[in-house]
Amino acid sequence: MPSKIGQAYTYLALTAILPGRSEELREVVEAYPLASESPFARVGRVHFARWVIIPQLVEVGPPPEVPDRLNNEYLLFSTDVDGDLEPFLEALRTEIPEVMDAVYSHCVAYPGTADRDGFHRYFRRNQIETTGPFTPYPDATVPEVREALELRRRLIDLAVRAQELDAAGLQEAYRQAFAG
Amino acid sequence: MSIPVKEREEIAVQTPSRNTCGRAIAMTLANPIKPGRSKVLRFNFFMLRAFPPLLGRLRKLSFVHFLRWTIVSEFPFNGPPQVPEALGHEYLLFVSNYNGYWLQYIDAFYSVVPDQMDWIWGNCYGYPKGQPAGATKRLISKLEYTASHYYSAYPEASATMVQSALELKKRFGRFQADMRGASPEGFEAGFRRFVADAQRDL
Numbered sequence: 001m002p003s004k005i006g007q008a009y010t011y012l013a014l015t016a017i018l019p020g021r022s023e024e025l026r027e028v029v030e031a032y033p034l035a036s037e038s039p040f041a042r043v044g045r046v047h048f049a050r051w052v053i054i055p056q057l058v059e060v061g062p063p064p065e066v067p068d069r070l071n072n073e074y075l076l077f078s079t080d081v082d083g084d085l086e087p088f089l090e091a092l093r094t095e096i097p098e099v100m101d102a103v104y105s106h107c108v109a110y111p112g113t114a115d116r117d118g119f120h121r122y123f124r125r126n127q128i129e130t131t132g133p134f135t136p137y138p139d140a141t142v143p144e145v146r147e148a149l150e151l152r153r154r155l156i157d158l159a160v161r162a163q164e165l166d167a168a169g170l171q172e173a174y175r176q177a178f179a180g
Numbered sequence: 181m182s183i184p185v186k187e188r189e190e191i192a193v194q195t196p197s198r199n200t201c202g203r204a205i206a207m208t209l210a211n212p213i214k215p216g217r218s219k220v221l222r223f224n225f226f227m228l229r230a231f232p233p234l235l236g237r238l239r240k241l242s243f244v245h246f247l248r249w250t251i252v253s254e255f256p257f258n259g260p261p262q263v264p265e266a267l268g269h270e271y272l273l274f275v276s277n278y279n280g281y282w283l284q285y286i287d288a289f290y291s292v293v294p295d296q297m298d299w300i301w302g303n304c305y306g307y308p309k310g311q312p313a314g315a316t317k318r319l320i321s322k323l324e325y326t327a328s329h330y331y332s333a334y335p336e337a338s339a340t341m342v343q344s345a346l347e348l349k350k351r352f353g354r355f356q357a358d359m360r361g362a363s364p365e366g367f368e369a370g371f372r373r374f375v376a377d378a379q380r381d382l
């Protein structure tokens with residue numbers, strides 16, 4: 001299953017936007033706060049996520065390529081998450097239902113979060129299986145990454161302070177920092 | 181941990197702000213695949229997965245968090261009012277989460293995994309195989325889509341910081357076990373050894 005890499009799952013969906021609704025959709029999506037205030041922060045298991053509106057394909061040329069033209073605009077949803085697909089979809093449905101409904105009500109045939117089975121079917125039907133995933137830390141979950149970063153921060157802090165502490169002071173500072 | 185002002189400014193100059201979240205940067209590209217080449221591409225990706233040393237070289241691209249290539253054979257159809265697509269090509273989507281400078285990112289791909297770039301994008305239209313990296317940069321700047329919303333769970337961290345932190349966590353577990361019951365002098369000596377050994381990850 002190429003969408004799976006280590007413990008992580010790389011999900012990507014392309015959903016057709018209702019005719020004439022892409023600018024309204026853009027306003028909705030761009031109004032969400034970013035970083036720790038992003039709706040995805042509430043889902044918990046998300047490493048990275050993006051919504052990208054694809055209005056048209058880009059011509060690259062040169063000949064002999066005959067340019068393609070899309071008949072619809074699409075919303076691309078790409079994310080790298082902990083665990084498997086089904087628990088992630090359920091977390092989207094239950095943790096940020098108002099966000100999913102506000103965004104995907106602009107897309108064709110979206111059933112809404114109130115319809116559990118329909119919601120799961122919709123995101124499975126519009127999924128494009130990943131062909132080649134890569135990450136240098138495939139086995140680390142979001143909480144593990146955050147915990148490791150916090151540990152690193154505290155260790156750097158202690159290493160700097162250690163230069164001014166005697167042996168007993170260093171051991172005490174270590175105990176306070178790491179409850180050791 | 182905040183990002184130096186200079187670094188923020190350089191990222192801002194090269195990357196649309198909606199493609200950034202702290203240090204993390206989103207890249208989203210779609211390339212048309214040459215006729216008959218998607219099978220070659222799928223085989224190449226299979227080989228890259230089957231022989232990890234080939235893909236392992238990507239680890240040298242120390243500023244990659246997560247990336248993926250996805251072959252789009254057809255766009256999902258959800259019924260009217262969606263109009264079925266009638267495209268002449270399959271498409272290769274490249275979706276990447278990285279940190280650093282856009283230009284360095286492309287340069288690093290060229291210098292670290294040049295063969296892999298040929299194996300992958302060589303099957304797509306527009307890829308300037310054998311030409312200087314500048315041609316690829318021009319192509320990418322033309323192909324890149326801007327995100328409307330981009331999220332990173334740890335925006336303060338570069339990919340290198342994440343890998344260092346995970347390595348440090350392993351070492352620290354061993355250090356903690358070794359230091360149980362140590363005298364202050366023994367602890368001090370052990371801590372200085374630990375810091376010296378873990379210098380690369382601090």
